[in-house]
Amino acid sequence: MKLKMLLAATAMVLANAATAQELTVWDWKSGDPAAATYIEAAKKEFEAAHPGVTVNFVMQPHDQYYTLLGTALSAGSGPDVFLVHGGAQAKSRADALADLTAQSAGLAGLADFTADNGAVVALPITIQGFTVYYNKARYTEAGLDPANPPKTWDELKAACEAIKAKGAVPCFAMGNKEGFGSEFFVSALAASMLTPEEQAAFAKGELKWSSPKMKAILQAWVDTQAWGWYEEGANSMPKFMDEYEMFMRGDAANTIGLLSDVAHWKQFDDMLGAENVGAFRHPAPEAVVSGTDGGPMLPLAGGIGYGVNKAGANAALATELVQVLAAPGPIAVFAADAGILPANPAVDTSGLNSPTLATILPWTASAAAPMAHSNSSPEELEELHRQSQLLLNGEVTVDDAAARMDEVQAKAHGG
Amino acid sequence: MTVGKEERRVAFLFLAPALILVVAFRIVPLIWGAQLSLTDARGITPGAFIGLDNYRELVTDPAFRDSISNTLLLIATLPVWITVPMLLAILIHQGVPGGRFYRAVYFFPAILSSVIVGSIFNVLLRRDGQVNEVLGLLGIAPVDWLGNSSTALLSLIAVQLWATFGMSVLIFLAGLSTVPSEMIEAARLDGARLRHLIWFIIIPTLRPIIEFVAVVTTIGVLTSMFGLIYVLTAGGPGTSTTLPEFLIWIELGKLNRPGYAAAISMVLFAIMAGLAWLQIRIMSRNVHV
Amino acid sequence: MSDRRPGSRLTLWALAVPMMLIALSCLYPMLFALNNSFKTNKGYILDRFGLTTDPTFANYVQAWTRSNLDSYFLNSVIVTLGAVLCLLVSASLAGFALAVLRFPARKLVFIVILASLMIPVQVVLVPFYKTIIGIGLLNTRTGLILSYTAFFLPFSVYLMTAFYAGLPRELTEAARIDGARFWQVWWYVMLPMGTPALITLGILNTLYCWNDVLISLLVLQDKRTLMVGIAALRGEYTTNVPLLTAGIVLAAAPIVLIYIVFQRRIVTGIAAGAVKG
Numbered sequence: 001m002k003l004k005m006l007l008a009a010t011a012m013v014l015a016n017a018a019t020a021q022e023l024t025v026w027d028w029k030s031g032d033p034a035a036a037t038y039i040e041a042a043k044k045e046f047e048a049a050h051p052g053v054t055v056n057f058v059m060q061p062h063d064q065y066y067t068l069l070g071t072a073l074s075a076g077s078g079p080d081v082f083l084v085h086g087g088a089q090a091k092s093r094a095d096a097l098a099d100l101t102a103q104s105a106g107l108a109g110l111a112d113f114t115a116d117n118g119a120v121v122a123l124p125i126t127i128q129g130f131t132v133y134y135n136k137a138r139y140t141e142a143g144l145d146p147a148n149p150p151k152t153w154d155e156l157k158a159a160c161e162a163i164k165a166k167g168a169v170p171c172f173a174m175g176n177k178e179g180f181g182s183e184f185f186v187s188a189l190a191a192s193m194l195t196p197e198e199q200a201a202f203a204k205g206e207l208k209w210s211s212p213k214m215k216a217i218l219q220a221w222v223d224t225q226a227w228g229w230y231e232e233g234a235n236s237m238p239k240f241m242d243e244y245e246m247f248m249r250g251d252a253a254n255t256i257g258l259l260s261d262v263a264h265w266k267q268f269d270d271m272l273g274a275e276n277v278g279a280f281r282h283p284a285p286e287a288v289v290s291g292t293d294g295g296p297m298l299p300l301a302g303g304i305g306y307g308v309n310k311a312g313a314n315a316a317l318a319t320e321l322v323q324v325l326a327a328p329g330p331i332a333v334f335a336a337d338a339g340i341l342p343a344n345p346a347v348d349t350s351g352l353n354s355p356t357l358a359t360i361l362p363w364t365a366s367a368a369a370p371m372a373h374s375n376s377s378p379e380e381l382e383e384l385h386r387q388s389q390l391l392l393n394g395e396v397t398v399d400d401a402a403a404r405m406d407e408v409q410a411k412a413h414g415g
Numbered sequence: 416m417t418v419g420k421e422e423r424r425v426a427f428l429f430l431a432p433a434l435i436l437v438v439a440f441r442i443v444p445l446i447w448g449a450q451l452s453l454t455d456a457r458g459i460t461p462g463a464f465i466g467l468d469n470y471r472e473l474v475t476d477p478a479f480r481d482s483i484s485n486t487l488l489l490i491a492t493l494p495v496w497i498t499v500p501m502l503l504a505i506l507i508h509q510g511v512p513g514g515r516f517y518r519a520v521y522f523f524p525a526i527l528s529s530v531i532v533g534s535i536f537n538v539l540l541r542r543d544g545q546v547n548e549v550l551g552l553l554g555i556a557p558v559d560w561l562g563n564s565s566t567a568l569l570s571l572i573a574v575q576l577w578a579t580f581g582m583s584v585l586i587f588l589a590g591l592s593t594v595p596s597e598m599i600e601a602a603r604l605d606g607a608r609l610r611h612l613i614w615f616i617i618i619p620t621l622r623p624i625i626e627f628v629a630v631v632t633t634i635g636v637l638t639s640m641f642g643l644i645y646v647l648t649a650g651g652p653g654t655s656t657t658l659p660e661f662l663i664w665i666e667l668g669k670l671n672r673p674g675y676a677a678a679i680s681m682v683l684f685a686i687m688a689g690l691a692w693l694q695i696r697i698m699s700r701n702v703h704v
Numbered sequence: 705m706s707d708r709r710p711g712s713r714l715t716l717w718a719l720a721v722p723m724m725l726i727a728l729s730c731l732y733p734m735l736f737a738l739n740n741s742f743k744t745n746k747g748y749i750l751d752r753f754g755l756t757t758d759p760t761f762a763n764y765v766q767a768w769t770r771s772n773l774d775s776y777f778l779n780s781v782i783v784t785l786g787a788v789l790c791l792l793v794s795a796s797l798a799g800f801a802l803a804v805l806r807f808p809a810r811k812l813v814f815i816v817i818l819a820s821l822m823i824p825v826q827v828v829l830v831p832f833y834k835t836i837i838g839i840g841l842l843n844t845r846t847g848l849i850l851s852y853t854a855f856f857l858p859f860s861v862y863l864m865t866a867f868y869a870g871l872p873r874e875l876t877e878a879a880r881i882d883g884a885r886f887w888q889v890w891w892y893v894m895l896p897m898g899t900p901a902l903i904t905l906g907i908l909n910t911l912y913c914w915n916d917v918l919i920s921l922l923v924l925q926d927k928r929t930l931m932v933g934i935a936a937l938r939g940e941y942t943t944n945v946p947l948l949t950a951g952i953v954l955a956a957a958p959i960v961l962i963y964i965v966f967q968r969r970i971v972t973g974i975a976a977g978a979v980k981g
Contacts, residue, residue: 024925031936033770058925061917061935063530063645066668067829068921073459074673075833092671095458177561178649233542235652236562242537245749271749378670386478389652395564396653404477419806425886426807429797433857434813436794440832440854441820448827503723508971512720513727518971519964520727523734526959528915528931530938531952534945535733538752545753577729582908586863589900589970593870609712623866630818631859638824663826673830680827687822 021053023314023321025306026069027083031059038334046324055321069093078309080318081325084122086112086302087374088381097121098308098315103323109302109343112374122307123326124343125334129259129300129371130188131279131360133268138253142166149280151295156283160229163253173252174230175243176392179385181234182221183373184256186384188282189217190372191297192289203375205413209405213286218391218398220285225392235389248272256282259341259364260303265356266339279356281367291367298363301371302343377412380405445684452677462674469678479679481654482662485568489636489658490690492572496632497625500580504587505613508594518588522581529639532578533646537561540570561648564655571656575636575643583628590624591617626698630691637687659683734956741950748946763950770947773933773954780930783845783920784913787852791860791909792902794853799864800894804876805886814865821858825918833922841923848923852913860905867901868894903969907962914959930955 029035043055058079060068066089072078073096084090086109090097094115101120104110109124136146142163150156160171174181193213194202201207207214224230231252237243244263247255248271257263268277281296289297306325308318324330328346335342335349341364342349349361373381383405390396396404452469456462473479503521507514524532539545540560547557560570598616607615618625641660644650650657650665659679666676740748742759751757767773801807802814832851841847875897879889895902920929934951937944 031770059936060921061932061938063935063938064918064921067664067918070459070668070671070673071829071833071922074830075837077833077837088669092458095460177651179651233559233562236537236541236559236648238537248749271746382478382665382669385649386651386653389562390564393562393564393652422805422886423807426801426805426810429801429805429886429890430813432794433798433817433861436850436854436857437817437820439835440851441823441828441858442816444828444831445820445823447831448823503726506716506719506723509716511716511723513724515968517723517727518967520730522963522967523730523960526911526915526956526963527733527952528917530935531737532733534948535736539733539736581730585904585907585967585970589867589904590870592900592971593867609715620870623870627863627866631821631862634822638822660824663824667826677827680824683824684822684827688819691818691822 021314021317023053023055023081023318024079025055025057025081025083025321026060026065026072026079027057027306028060028062028065029083029304030057032338034338035334037337038330041333042325042327042330045327045329046321049324050317050320053317073309073311076311078312080309080312080314081306081321082309083304083306084113085304086122086124086128087371088376088378090122090302090305090307091115092378093307094119094121096310098310098319100308100319100322103319106345107326107343108345109300109305111370112302113305113307122305123322124302124305125326125331125340126260126303127300127341127343127364128261128303129298129341129364129368130184130256130282131259131298131363132188132254132282133247133257133265133356134254134278134280135247135250135252135272136276136278138163138169138250141168142253146278149278150283151280153283153285153287157227160227164228169250169252170231171229171253172224173237173243173246173255174234175237175239175246176234176389177236177238179381179388180239181243181256182384182388183381184239185221185224186217187299187371187373188256189220189284191282191299191369192284192287193217194369194372195289196370199370199372199375202372203370205377205409208402209380209409210399210402214405215398215402216286218402221388222391222398235392259300259360261338261340264339265354265360269354269356274355277356279360281363289369291363293366295367297369298360298367299371300364300368301374303340305343377409379412380409383408448677448680451674452681454674456672456674458671465674469675470682472675473678473682478654478657478662479659482657482659485654485656485658486637486686488568489572490633493629493633493636496576496580496583496636497629499576500583500628501587501621501625503580504584504591505617507584508588508591509609509612518584521584524578525581527578529578529642530646532574533643536574536647540574562652564652567648567652567655571640571644571647574647575640578643579632579635583632586628587621587624590621594620622698626695629694629698633690633694634687637683659686737949737952740946741953743946745944745946752945763947764954767934767937767947767951767954770937772928773930773951776928776930776933779845779924779927780914783848783852783929784910786845786849787856787913788906788909790849790853791856792905794857795860795864795905796894796898796902797890798857798861799868799898800890802861802865803868803871804873804894817858817861817865821862829922836923843923843925843927845924845927848920848929851919851923852909852916855919856909856912860909863905864898864901867898871897900970903966907966907970910962911959914955 030039039057046055047053069078069082078096084093090113099119099121100123104120104123107124109127110120113120113122113124115121134149139146144159144162150159163169163171176182193216198207198213240263243255244257246252248268250272257268265279281298283296287296291297306322308315308322312318326344328344331342331344331347334340335347336351387396387401387404391398391401453464453466454462455465455468507518542557542559546560551557558566560566594617599612602612602616638660640658641664644656644658644661648656650661660683663676663679666672666679739756741763742756744760747758802810836842836847836851841850875893876889879893884892915931917931917935920932934955937948937951
């Protein structure tokens with residue numbers, strides 16, 4: 001009897017010793033006051049379910065994040081869990097991430113966190129997307145109806161002509177210093193111009209940049225510049241945050257903004273006043289796909305997600321932590337406090353109070369299209385950044401730019 | 416000879432801490448990097464040995480080629496980086512009015528990190544920024560300094576020069592403290608003009624320091640401009656402000672190709688070694704030979 | 705040492721004009737940052753260039769608390785002082801050896817030191833990280849002190865070598881003839897003689913260590929340094945410039961102070977009298 005008790009006691013002590021662990025999470029969000037309540041909620045929920053385990057969130061400055069992460073992973077001593085952006089970054093880190101397909105059921109935006117071999121490598125936390133936000137006062141001033149934003153390419157052209165004629169502000173704020181302006185533009189147009197099959201082909205590198213459709217997008221980029229849609233010096237304005245600050249000051253009529261985190265409905269509502277901000281989906285020339293209401297498509301993608309370090313010592317426990325980080329409870333807190341669109345459809349977003357958001361939300365179901373640029377290779381994106389700047393400056397022709405993009409695309413997918 | 420033996424022993428003793436740290440933390444990684452440059456490593460997967468393929472790819476890579484031509488332009492401006500701080504230091508040393516104030520203030524830009532400097536100049540160099548405003552007062556039309564391929568690189572160079580010249584001034588001031596003041600006095604009494612003093616007395620005394628500044632500035636512009644480029648131009652427009660160091664970061668951090676990035680690093684290292692050798696040959700016929 | 709020749713005096717006054725302009729251009733950005741640090745974020749977005757209309761200290765308070773500046777400040781001070789001390793001692797020893805002493809392979813050692821200056825940092829990161837972990841100094845301030853010393857030594861050694869090489873040989877020879885051992889020559893001659901260069905190095909290395917973000921991020925995960933805290937204020941999208949500038953002013957203040965206090969010592973000449981004796 002005594003022996004049994006002794007054995008039981010020893011077992012308990014050993015079990016507790018074994019679970020006196022610490023999990024390390026790296027990200028660039030946990031120090032952000034807006035995300036603080038979310039992190040707290042997730043930490044509490046996980047630690048309650050796993051007594052003896054503490055979670056240590058290490059926040060890295062965003063500029064250095066991937067350098068640090070890459071160094072630590074290459075040296076064989078990375079964190080247990082880490083945050084990644086959906087798209088190119090998640091996919092290029094796939095060899096370091098554990099397969100989370102089994103835990104990913106029901107989440108939206110998985111395509112951006114799926115590696116080439118089909119495995120889901122991180123659980124998405126937010127949904128990201130592009131939509132045009134517009135300043136209702138500037139529309140009224142230019143003689144346009146603020147309740148009726150453009151639904152087709154021709155309507156958008158006409159609107160910009162009216163705004164240009166008024167001469168008070170440029171039609172669009174455009175920040176293309178890092179080339180991000182072009183990314184948003186390409187994805188916004190591709191959403192309505194490429195069929196789902198063509199989007200898939202593009203992601204595989206089979207739909208070339210010199211194909212009629214992709215060339216048409218590049219041509220539209222050049223055309224909109226020629227039509228004077230943008231302010232002067234677009235190539236030296238950073239998209240984050242100068243372009244958006246320009247819009248928030250009321251110095252531009254439109255801007256292509258995001259759905260979660262930043263440059264979105266919450267931020268614009270704060271700065272311009274909710275009654276002065278509206279949203280519409282970016283129309284495209286030669287659109288072939290449309291939403292259930294006949295309007296343009298909305299490019300949608302997984303935003304950020306947490307993944308598990310495959311080589312970590314606590315991979316199993318870390319997997320459970322990631323599930324908590326993506327669970328409805330903590331995510332609801334995140335959505336309410338930071339204004340993100342959750343990737344988990346089970347989260348109740350009805351409490352979010354914004355007329356602009358109310359307009360946008362239905363589109364995520366009725367007009368969702370893949371985000372072309374986030375499915376393309378990092379090399380192509382780098383080259384797109386450069387070529388888009390040259391195109392805006394008139395230093396290269398569309399044909400030459402497309403040809404160069406083809407080369408990079410071929411190399412990225414084949415060689 | 417006992418003296419020689421002791422001198423040797425002491426010398427190695429004095430050098431030991433420096434050498435150990437340098438070899439462990441710099442030389443060994445260099446060799447590791449050289450090995451890495453011969454593989455096609457991606458992400459954290461080691462990658463297979465591919466010989467000189469990375470280097471062959473570099474030769475055909477337009478971005479890399481542009482970064483090299485940008486480097487040549489940068490190197491062509493190096494004399495300015497050396498002579499301007501030197502002249503400023505000499506003038507301060509020779510008692511130009513306000514010298515103490517300049518001595519204090521010239522260093523301030525160096526205190527700011529390159530990211531901060533970049534953020535500030537992003538605003539100042541905009542089409543509607545203060546620089547164009549000032550130029551407007553002189554009747555010059557506004558220029559989009561950072562958004563034009565033809566002006567972006569020069570703007571970048573000007574900003575980096577502004578941010579770092581104070582350090583060179585500091586170093587020259589330290590060197591100037593070794594200039595024998597009696598020689599200067601004597602020469603002055605003999606009727607020497609300022610520029611004679613500079614050319615015949617001060618500069619020769621400063622030779623080792625000039626060489627130091629030349630070598631260190633060259634290395635500095637080729638290995639510490641990443642932060643500034645990243646914030647100011649992100650390498651653009653196009654590739655007009657892309658330099659090899661920037662490419663390394665892109666290949667490593669964004670495109671996740673450590674092998675290729677290591678190859679660029681090796682080429683950069685070779686360029687700097689070549690330039691340093693050249694500068695030392697030109698400058699020093701004295702000192703540590 | 706004032707010049708009585710009117711010609712030279714005029715030249716100097718004329719040259720003072722561009723020098724003053726340069727000085728003003730150096731001051732302007734600091735004032736710009738200072739000005740913005742007193743604005744609210746909204747105030748900044750609405751008017752980036754103008755003077756603050758409604759100054760507030762809120763940014764400074766927020767920067768201090770949000771970046772844990774009080775504990776980070778202490779870490780930065782400890783690490784910087786430690787590293788600068790190690791750097792000055794080892795650099796002056798090594799510089800003395802390379803510039804003055806005679807020994808075989810002297811040129812080779814110098815080339816190695818010089819070459820190590822040219823190694824781009826990205827090549828070094830992963831092996832460096834592995835080494836720090838290997839010797840068990842990850843997440844320790846000692847580890848960071850060692851790392852800074854290792855990274856900034858080549859520059860310091862090179863400067864001390866160049867400086868010592870410019871000093872008259874008679875100084876050290878006189879001491880040796882008087883029977884001094886090499887340690888004593890270093891302590892009684894090379895250190896005092898090297899003061900201008902050592903102070904310069906002290907200032908530069910303090911700057912490098914204080915401002916470093918990357919190495920600090922790699923080595924210290926918990927007890928962070930000041931500039932890391934400031935860098936984190938920048939966030940993913942730089943949404944709050946006034947907060948950031950307040951942080952920058954806080955972080956730059958110690959360096960500015962140190963510089964103003966020490967920069968005069970750099971220009972004082974060496975005691976030329978020692979040679980004549």
